[in-house]
Structures are given as structure tokens and as C-alpha cells.
Amino acid sequence: MAQHLREALASVNSLLTLNDSSGTSGGVQWIGLREVREKTTICHARDEKPYINEVQDSHGIMVEVLANGQFGYAASSSRDGASLRRAVERAHTQAMQASRWAIHRFSLEQRPVTTAHYSSSVQYPLSEFSAGTLNDVLISICQKLQRPKIVRTEAFVQAIETDVHFVSSNGSDAHQNFSYLTADFEATASDGSLVQSRTDGGLRGRSYQGGWEFIRDPALWSRIERVSEQAIELLSAENCPSETLPLILLPDQMMLQIHESIGHPLELDRILGDERNYAGWSFVKLEDFGKLQYGSSLMNVTFDPTVQKEYASYAWDDTGCSATREHLIENGVLKRPLGGMESQLRAGLAGVANARASSWNRAPIDRMANINLEPGTSTLDEMIASVERGIIMESNRSWSIDDFRNKFQFGCEYAQLIENGKITRTLKNPNYRGVTVPFWNNLRKVGNAETVGTYGTPHCGKGEPNQAIRVGHASPACLFDGIEVFGGGAV
Secondary structure (H helix, E strand, O other), X not given: OHHHHHHHHHHHHHHEOOOOOOOOOOOEEEEEEEEXXXXXXXXXXXXXXXXXXXXXXXXXXXXXXXXXXXXXXXEEOOOOHHHHXXXXXXXXXXXXXXXXXXXXXXXXXXXXXXXXXXXXXXXXXXXXXXXXXXXXXHHHHHHHHOOOOEEEEXXXXXXXXXXXXXXXXXOOEEEEEEEEEEEEEEEEXXXXXXXXXXXXXXXXXXXXXXXXXXXXXXXXXXXXXXXXXXXXXXXXXXXXXXXXXXXXXXXXXXXXXXXXXXXXXXXHHHHOOXXXXXXXXXXXXXXXXXXXXXOOOOOOEXXXXXXXXXXXXXXXXXXXXXXXXXXXXXXXXXXXXXOOHHHHHHHOOOOOOOEEOOOOOOOOEEOOOEEXXXXXXXXXXXXXXXXXXXXXXXXXXXXXXXXXXXXXXXXXXXEEEEEOOEEEXXXXXXXXXXXXXXXXXXXXXXXXXXXXXXXXXXXXXXXXXOEEEEEEEEEOOXXXXXXXXXXXXXX
16 A cells, blocks of 8 residues: 555656746645555444444555645545556645635745654454454343343444555655444333433443454453343432532543533634634633633643543544644643644644545545543542532433533433542433533532543544544543532423
């Protein structure tokens, strides 16, 4: 694949016109080729029977050009020289048409040279499991979930192998190889008209970079028993009360809280208004960076694509910008947006390497990667002991947030009541609501490294045409004061 792409670049380099470094000649000043080959395997078992077995293959090249200060794009599933030449010409036409209404002029500074290489850390490669073996594993999970009152069991795996090669006319020649795994299982319990479900990771499941070592992990099999028992336990639980109380969120719910009320509102293209007619704007303003007290002094949030095994780790983004760990929020103060090179120029702010594309036929846009809440010093027992009356919630079931990413409410699968510093009983149908900045300023304790959980999602949607990108989130358990909680069904 690598040599083929280098030869393809050489075949279209004759279209370059480098006589005007300012990019105003109308010729093609820069060409980039990003080839992506991806194989997706989906297996789903329900009630001890195979339910879905699917393999998807995708392979193509995104052609990008810089002309007259604008970027243009065209994709091709045909990888021969003539097809790529036509794609370059289409991308050039698009860039020239856009330049007629240009608000900003871009240059080669927005496409840095990269020669970085990256591969997911894998112990047991995804290619080692046959479909038959994988179905046997999922059926075994369903069998282990079975108990009296359990009326439905499900187990699901999505395995993705992705190979990306990027070359450009200014010297980039970089390669990344990814191995992604998402897994989840669910038990549904019933007693008369009462129905409750419990999953391994909420609506988003558990997502990692790596191989089948996550399926072979003994911890997975111990969680199966817990999920089944808690589904049954919820049938006889009381409803969550409607009060304003201290709230402890465990990492699998913190994942979605971070995703929706930190990740999305800090996307710089959203702040600039690019997403307003589809995914919405943000309450954050350009002048807030460096000033806004986003949360309490215990709040430290990083953009970190360098973490091994986390779902959205990589060495460079899809514009060739090298990935580095950066603080987005430090001691509660908003520091840096989630903006790639083009958005940084437009906004006049330093951003991060997060211009990412979901496939070969999509252009890169500002996206989340690994957005992590850094651990603090509290143990979970200390957080519980500090609460006179409060609630612990885990595992997302539903969510709703306004198009400025400001007001939100979330529903969880499972909760427990805390009274006088001790857990006293299980609660069902728990929900909570808040407003982003006041909510994070109510952060009172942050769990230590022992409380950290790492999660992710393969389905973060944004952009027109739509792009579903892979995102990772790691978080400790957290205690918030004065949160409105309430009972009832899914929000």
C-alpha cells in the first residue's frame, strides 16, 4: 500500500504550480493523498443464538489540494493514476470556487510535514479469531447471563482493523495502523409488568484499541455475573428520589458527561459556527479561553491521543499535525479549544491535533480524540463517607443536551442511596440534570488513579455529510454537590 501511494502521488505531482507561494496564482500549490483501508467485523448474539454476523470492507483515497488559499477535496475508490488525476482536478475546481467567497486564506503552514508511524498495541491480533470462535464466545456470555427472571440476554462485539497512509507534495509520508474493539453485553429482567436492563458499559459499551486480549480478560467474565445480578436486583428497588443532593458519578457515566458537556462545546469549528445548522453551536465564546472558570479548581481535563490502549490514540491527525498531550482545562480554568490547524488560524487560538476524518471519503474536521479527566486524590470510600445523604449513579441509559451544549439531563441504569456515609440500598430509574458551568463548579472530590475507568464510543456523529468518529474518555469517580436528581423512566 505504501509504495503504491507514493507512486500515485508522483503521477499527479505534475499538476502542481508552485510559482506563487502566497497561493493566489490559481494553480495547485499542494496535494495530499490519504489512503484508508478498513475491515469491520460485527457479531451479535441474542438469547444464546447468533443474531448478526457481518463483515464490511472499505478502501479508497481522499485527494486534497491547496489552491488560491483554499482547500478542496475529492475522493476516489479507484486507485489508478487516471482516477486520481481526475480527483485532483475536481478538488482544484472546488477550491477555486470556494476561493471566490473566502473569508480566510490558508497556506502550507496548515499542512505540516509528517513522517510519523503508529500502530495500536495488540497482544492477540483481531485476525486470530474466526467468526465461529467469536460466536461461541458471545453465546457463552449469554449463557452466563442467564438466571431466573432474566428474559433476554445479548452480547455484541465490533472489531475494526484500519490502515491509513498519508503522503503529500511537501514531503509527508506517514502510516498508522489501528486495531479497535468495542464490546458490550446486556441482561433484561422481568417480573410481571416490571422490566429492568443492565449492561456492561451503558449505551456506549466499552471501546479500546488492542486485540482479543479484552475478550480473554478474566475481569470481563466477573462483570457478566454482576450485570445479571443487578438487573434482577433493580426489579425490587425503589425509584430514585426527586431531590437536590450530592451525586457521585462512576467512570462509565463520567465518560458521557465529559463527552457531551466538555468535548462537544470545546470543538472550535462549532464555536466558530460551522455546525450550527446540524450539530449545534456552543455556549463557549472565543474570549472565554484563558478566563472562564469552567469548573472547580479540582477539574483538570486533557486532550491526549498518546495513551496506549485508549480508543482514540494516534500519532498524527488527518492533516499531518503531530498529536501531543495538551491541557484543555487546568485547575478549572478553560485553556485551549479542540481545533485543528485551519480553525486555529481562523480563531487566532492555539488548538490541538484533532482534524480527523471518519473514512477515506470524508474530509477532516475538528473532532474529539481522547478527552480525559485527570485523577485526583480521593478514594471512592472517602467520597462515600463524606456524604450525609446522596446518590451514586453509573452506566448511561439516556441523554439530552441543548444545541449550545449547556443544559443537560442524563438517565442511568443503576444507582445506590448513601445515608450517613454508607451505601444503604439500590435505586432504579435514576436521572440527574444541570447546566454545564455550574455543574462542573460543583465538583467537590475527584477520585484517585484506582477509581479511573477508560471507555470510548465508535459513534460520535458530526459534520455534513455525517461522520461517525471514534472517541476515547478516561475518568475517575467524581463527587458533585447540589445536583438535581429525580426518578422515572428513560429521559
